[in-house]
Amino acid sequence: MDMQGTSKAEQVFRAGDRAPQSGVYRVLHERHRESHLATLFKGELFPPCAHCAKNVRFVLLRPARLIREDLDFKGREGEE
Numbered sequence: 001m002d003m004q005g006t007s008k009a010e011q012v013f014r015a016g017d018r019a020p021q022s023g024v025y026r027v028l029h030e031r032h033r034e035s036h037l038a039t040l041f042k043g044e045l046f047p048p049c050a051h052c053a054k055n056v057r058f059v060l061l062r063p064a065r066l067i068r069e070d071l072d073f074k075g076r077e078g079e080e
Ligand SMILES: [Zn+2]
Pocket: 029, 030, 032, 033, 049, 050, 051, 052, 053, 056
């Protein structure tokens, strides 16, 4: 799979969409900046970029469940 481009299997999200899953997203800007990675939580809104505003795109690169949502860690926050 081409890491730079977007394949048909990848879903592309825009500013204002809600993150369907927690995980690492590739952030694609319009010319002013190379693509980079960012972590978003499930249900968070994808924010507009300060430079390319709503032309910024997000592609889910690696879904990652939050540790507190994981079956084996649920409710164990703060326990020793
Ligand atoms: Zn941008």
